[in-house]
Amino acid sequence: MDLSAYEPLFYPRTLAVIGASDSFMKFGGMFLRTILNHGYTGKIYPVNPKGGTIQGLTAYPSIEALPGPVDLAVVTVPAAQTLAAAAACGRKGVRGLEVLTAGFREIGPEGAALERELVEIARSCGMRVIGPNGFGVYTPAVGLTLMPGVDFSRESGPVGFISQSGGGACDVAYMGAGRGVRFSTMVSYGNGADLEAAELLRYFEADPRTEVVGAYLEGVRDGREFFAALKSCAARKPVVVLKGGRGEMGNRGTMGHTGSLAGTQSGWKAALASAGATAAEDGPDLVDCLMAFCCLPGFRGEGAGVLSGGGLRCVEALDWASAYGFTAPLLRPETEARIRALLPPAGSRSGNPVDLANPVMAPQVIVPAMGALAEEPEIDFLVLYQMLFYLGNETRRMGGVRLEYHSRLAAAAVELRRRTGKPLIAVLPEIGSDPALWESERGRIEARAHYTRNGIPCFAGSRAAFSTLRRVADYYRGREARSREQGERGKE
């Protein structure tokens, strides 16, 4: 695959905004403002028949009037004017179009015809089309977001993301921000008239900047082509898919949103599993999966070593670990004794789970207890529950030990993983969500950002933690099995 063909689309050096405006109530005004405020590193040409100055930049009356070459043209004019704009871009030698405008396939046969014409014009001029009815790209490496996320992270990362929903892509970008999920490129491709799921998966499979792939899909153009691309991509990189439109009612939703025929849920489920992709259940679950794949490459864990303060959470951990097929191996007596010696006698338990007796036990206790658990041969990973709400209470009284608390735990976990290969997983439930106590929620959000930056995935509860870990382990085990199978077939 020739990756360089996609550079002008995803890493454009020059950008034309067709329909640029000074009014923030117009899409062309909003887009331009976002591009400027986010800090795009390339050159921007506002295009508006009136010319003059728009948002402080020299505006040009037409595409053809632009002084230099254009990688990507952003089309924000009404649907009826998009064909003329596309033709003008073709004459100018523009490489790609991002068509934000809605009013195509999703509104019915008339829109579908307009969409076909748009693609024909673009193809005849050698241009690619993102959209229509999509937000386009977010590429932190060039400081570009066409999506309305002026405060998206400016850091690049290993996740490539494709979405038929622009708003959904924004949600994922924002949710990912505080969970250590950083993106190579996000593509909101809407109706997918030209660039579409299968091709984008092939691109991310080949892209060396991308290690994990995420997708929000409503429907695909060609099921067979999509399945082949998905299977090929998943054989090299984890692919997490959230499928929108899962029944008759959902189909009604997707037809009106992106003109996609959603298909049946059971069919999709089977296809994703057979391709070796990971199915997500909703937006937050999708982000949890991306976070876990980023933090835990190669994870195949089976035995959990659990540390928690409090009986309910110990029981809950065992319930959900077991529900998702993990074990919590019993400790050898010497390990149990080592842990017992660390704990306060009242209310603690030194088995697996280790009940720390206190939701905010000190690092001096947690760190050696983690070490003891990690030395158990049957324990593959550690799960630490922290009720940061109570830590919030403590720190309010004791004065700001919070950051030190987390950084000591995170540093110890990083060192333990380096030494033993056994990762830590954190569970930080949202408890103190009363407005009067919001400081504790803030502490939780800060802790999560700190842990995930250190490769420690953080979940809001046991179900989320173990269901996500199950899928990560299944992915790597499944990939290994498929690759072994192929190797054996090759020998025959």
Place this chain on the structure above:
Amino acid sequence: MDLSAYEPLFYPRTLAVIGASDSFMKFGGMFLRTILNHGYTGKIYPVNPKGGTIQGLTAYPSIEALPGPVDLAVVTVPAAQTLAAAAACGRKGVRGLEVLTAGFREIGPEGAALERELVEIARSCGMRVIGPNGFGVYTPAVGLTLMPGVDFSRESGPVGFISQSGGGACDVAYMGAGRGVRFSTMVSYGNGADLEAAELLRYFEADPRTEVVGAYLEGVRDGREFFAALKSCAARKPVVVLKGGRGEMGNRGTMGHTGSLAGTQSGWKAALASAGATAAEDGPDLVDCLMAFCCLPGFRGEGAGVLSGGGLRCVEALDWASAYGFTAPLLRPETEARIRALLPPAGSRSGNPVDLANPVMAPQVIVPAMGALAEEPEIDFLVLYQMLFYLGNETRRMGGVRLEYHSRLAAAAVELRRRTGKPLIAVLPEIGSDPALWESERGRIEARAHYTRNGIPCFAGSRAAFSTLRRVADYYRGREARSREQGERGKE
């Protein structure tokens, strides 16, 4: 049932803390501090052999030395000393014991024998026992919390709660605080040596201050007795049960936590369903159910009218509504036209769901659109998605319209419900959870508190919303059907 027998336990006018201390590292010190700081309205007697002054209060060397009668004695001394303390309380004529101390049935046969002796002593003196190995009670009406929640809400409310986990009860109290869930009494009864699930359910069934009942259970003393009490209670009030210990591994957890034999998951599931109780999946789910039962008494809704800004969320709403057996009725053409006239032409849809085209659409649009949906005969309830993160962005720029925004929507929803009987349900996803953007999370938490105070339940996502609504509707429909059946049997 003689409710007055429980008044000294749950609404004590006088309290003795046996093992009171000045040291906050000791349970007797922590407990006393919490009781004092939370603002208990009754009389407190610290008991410590040394006498003197403890935390500013006159301390007494023994129970017998106390100057007045005692409703409830809180026992925090080590397990070996609890029998003597109980005997002394008996001699004094104390009405009830709350035994915080661990080291009873949950540690094995020796502890079980001690526990039996404790109960025998108490019974022989006409005292009731809460615990051992439990935190005791939280009763806002008398400003009392024995649980470590100094900042628990001081407001009373309609939820009675019982828990075998003290930490779990605290989590529920805190999670409930920001979600409009207020409590009549919470009882953390630990091992349940005397007061136990069945009796507590009978109490809450009879208690006029309690309208909704919640429970975290690990095991029950007598299955038949429990089932009868549960069925009887659920016939009058919703009962939401979170069952801890759902498999072989979970049993290991509960045996060590409260000495409970957890039983099989399938057995419990069937028993809860047959009794007409509602099963919760984990802590946050339990609180969502309590919130929904508080906000939506009598809810039997079937047809949802959905309002959302953005395609993914519209699709997701239909997917989950349908997964949980709800419908999203198509609108009559005149209603669709009315809604269309309200919306911006670009990116909106006027069907059901209504795509508002913007995650922070103005109340001037949302309120009349809600009104139009509510007039559809097949729509029973409204679901409004709000991406408060984007509202946070907007208000940062526009300057503090946030509270007015929510109070206008909430007021309109309250009025609409009064007029049509159709309630509003809000979905407020956690999107902007980056530490750099925590203000938006704060806004979400504030909005949730405001909506729930106005009887509008708020969920973090579609799955949580529709799965909870399903259980609320099932409860009321089931109760009606069972009561009809009984009536018919009565006639035979």
